[in-house]
Amino acid sequence: MRISDKHQKITQAAIKVFARKGFFNARISDIAKEAKVADGTIYLYFNNKYDILISMFEDEIGKIILQVRLLIDQEEDPRKMMEIFALNHLQLIEEKRNLAEVLQMELRQSNKFMKEYRNKKFIEYIDIISTIVRKGQKMGLFSTKLLPGIIKCAYFGALDEMSRQWLLTRKPPYSIKEAARQVSDTFLHGMMTRPM
Amino acid sequence: MRISDKHQKITQAAIKVFARKGFFNARISDIAKEAKVADGTIYLYFNNKYDILISMFEDEIGKIILQVRLLIDQEEDPRKMMEIFALNHLQLIEEKRNLAEVLQMELRQSNKFMKEYRNKKFIEYIDIISTIVRKGQKMGLFSTKLLPGIIKCAYFGALDEMSRQWLLTRKPPYSIKEAARQVSDTFLHGMMTRPM
DNA sequence: TGTACAAAAATGAATCATCATTCATAAATG
DNA sequence: CATTTATGAATGATGATTCATTTTTGTACA
Numbered sequence: 194m195r196i197s198d199k200h201q202k203i204t205q206a207a208i209k210v211f212a213r214k215g216f217f218n219a220r221i222s223d224i225a226k227e228a229k230v231a232d233g234t235i236y237l238y239f240n241n242k243y244d245i246l247i248s249m250f251e252d253e254i255g256k257i258i259l260q261v262r263l264l265i266d267q268e269e270d271p272r273k274m275m276e277i278f279a280l281n282h283l284q285l286i287e288e289k290r291n292l293a294e295v296l297q298m299e300l301r302q303s304n305k306f307m308k309e310y311r312n313k314k315f316i317e318y319i320d321i322i323s324t325i326v327r328k329g330q331k332m333g334l335f336s337t338k339l340l341p342g343i344i345k346c347a348y349f350g351a352l353d354e355m356s357r358q359w360l361l362t363r364k365p366p367y368s369i370k371e372a373a374r375q376v377s378d379t380f381l382h383g384m385m386t387r388p389m
Numbered sequence: 390m391r392i393s394d395k396h397q398k399i400t401q402a403a404i405k406v407f408a409r410k411g412f413f414n415a416r417i418s419d420i421a422k423e424a425k426v427a428d429g430t431i432y433l434y435f436n437n438k439y440d441i442l443i444s445m446f447e448d449e450i451g452k453i454i455l456q457v458r459l460l461i462d463q464e465e466d467p468r469k470m471m472e473i474f475a476l477n478h479l480q481l482i483e484e485k486r487n488l489a490e491v492l493q494m495e496l497r498q499s500n501k502f503m504k505e506y507r508n509k510k511f512i513e514y515i516d517i518i519s520t521i522v523r524k525g526q527k528m529g530l531f532s533t534k535l536l537p538g539i540i541k542c543a544y545f546g547a548l549d550e551m552s553r554q555w556l557l558t559r560k561p562p563y564s565i566k567e568a569a570r571q572v573s574d575t576f577l578h579g580m581m582t583r584p585m
Numbered sequence: 586t587g588t589a590c591a592a593a594a595a596t597g598a599a600t601c602a603t604c605a606t607t608c609a610t611a612a613a614t615g
Numbered sequence: 616c617a618t619t620t621a622t623g624a625a626t627g628a629t630g631a632t633t634c635a636t637t638t639t640t641g642t643a644c645a
Contacts, residue, residue: 199594217413220630222597231596233633242631326580335580340563343571344580346554347547354546355539367536375539383579384522384531384540395620417605427622429607438605 200238203228204252207245212291216246216299246299253292254314257285261321271329272381278322279352280373286356287369294360297353319349344380351376396434399424400448403441408487412442412495442495449488450510453481457517467525468577474518475548476569482552483565490556493549515545540576547572 206228210219221242225232239245261281265274286293323345329335355372359365365372402424406415417438421428435441457477461470482489519541525531551568555561561568 221632222630225597232631233597234595236632237594329580333582336582339575339580340567340571343551343563343568344575346550347572347575350546350548350550350553351543352546353550354542357546358542367539371536372539375536376543379535379540379543379576379579381579381581383575383577383581384525384535385577385579386529386532416603421623428605429623430621432606433620 199230199234203230203235203238203245204249206230207249208253208291208295211246211249211299212294216242216295246295250296251314254296254318258314258318258321261318265321265325271325271332271334274325274328275322275348275381276373276377278325279348279377280370282352283355283359283369283373286359290360293356297357297360319345322348348376348380351380395426395430399426399431399434399441400445402426403445404449404487404491407442407445407495408490412438412491442491446492447510450492450514454510454514454517457514461517461521467521467528467530470521470524471518471544471577472569472573474521475544475573476566478548479551479555479565479569482555486556489552493553493556515541518544544572544576547576 203224207219207224210223210227213219214223221235222232224245225235228235235245239248261278264277264281268274268277323341326335326339326341326344330337330339330341352373355376359369359372399420403415403420406419406423409415410419417431418428420441421431424431431441435444457474460473460477464470464473519537522531522535522537522540526533526535526537548569551572555565555568
């Protein structure tokens with residue numbers, strides 16, 4: 194077995210275990226068992242428990258950024274881009290439930306993670322949104338009164354909270370697609386009644 | 390000193406300590422020291438460490454619900470109500486930074502908290518939003534295509550993410566008021582350029 | 586092929602520090 | 616002086632990390 198395989202195997206096991214029990218309640222021996230590896234082996238690939246979390250985050254969110262960039266770059270219209278971002282984000286939650294749970298519940302929580310460790314990758318991800326907003330403003334599509342930094346937070350936050358609900362309640366009363374559409378529509382057009 | 394005073398003193402100390410170190414990294418002896426009380430005393434008022442967290446949550450969010458209800462009930466127009474909810478929520482973060490930090494980072498994280506413990510109070514708080522949406526739909530102000538359950542998530546999520554940013558970066562580049570206005574405006578009117 | 590052997594990788598029991606919790610005792614109260 | 620409240624040192628469980636030992640791997644040579 195190649196070295197990187199075992200690294201990967203431990204990471205995947207950790208995602209499962211962290212999702213199930215949470216970072217602090219997860220024991221190294223849980224991860225080891227899940228990865229079918231000895232406890233000590235984990236320390237050949239990671240410095241410590243916390244390092245597993247960080248390293249998982251960097252790897253996985255990196256992949257996600259690549260994927261969504263690819264989709265968005267094929268698009269011309271910033272309005273469409275906003276929709277795509279929403280849909281992609283929510284679909285991700287569905288496809289990678291365990292990972293989503295860790296990213297959402299565990300990483301978020303850790304003051305240490307968000308404060309001390311400057312979270313480059315995460316910022317890179319949500320900055321995709323503000324870039325789209327700026328593009329839309331330049332094209333005269335979005336109001337120039339909007340602060341891209343605020344819209345970025347609000348849009349990501351809206352999607353993120355949808356995800357949280359989705360993760361907490363196994364059976365949400367609406368589809369991913371419907372949710373993504375309502376969020377992007379609301380941001381783009383607003384909630385007011387109006388003539389179509 | 391009345392019993393309830395000591396309970397209160399411990400709760401307030403716990404808020405500080407949890408905000409500073411996070412729930413899992415906080416030691417009971419930290420809280421005891423902060424509250425100027427012996428370690429053992431804490432167990433006269435709470436069953437265990439986790440109980441402190443839960444009990445703090447119930448008490449504090451209860452107060453918050455009362456406060457925002459009071460403000461909203463004075464208002465007729467659902468559009469105004471949405472604005473008030475946003476402003477109130479963000480102002481709260483500013484006024485009660487430590488509490489906000491705990492509610493946001495710590496409670497959220499805990500799978501245990503959000504999953505096993507049916508989180509009535511929290512649901513009650515965000516349900517204020519869906520109630521407003523329904524009212525606005527009945528009055529013909531908001532589109533009936535909107536699912537109140539989705540808007541509730543999205544709106545709360547947007548505000549919550551703003552708060553997170555505010556908490557993480559001491560000096561955000563915009564005021565609470567401006568942020569609240571942009572979020573509520575965007576939801577109500579949308580992002581598109583249009584004739585005023 | 587098969588054997589020898591050094592280097593690399595893996596093992597998991599033992600170590601050791603860290604707290605949450607308890608409880609025998611002391612102080613405060615009325 | 617009895618009852619309530621508070622103390623904080625001692626207990627005991629837990630679990631991350633280490634490291635002496637074993638296993639596997641890759642290479643060289645017969």
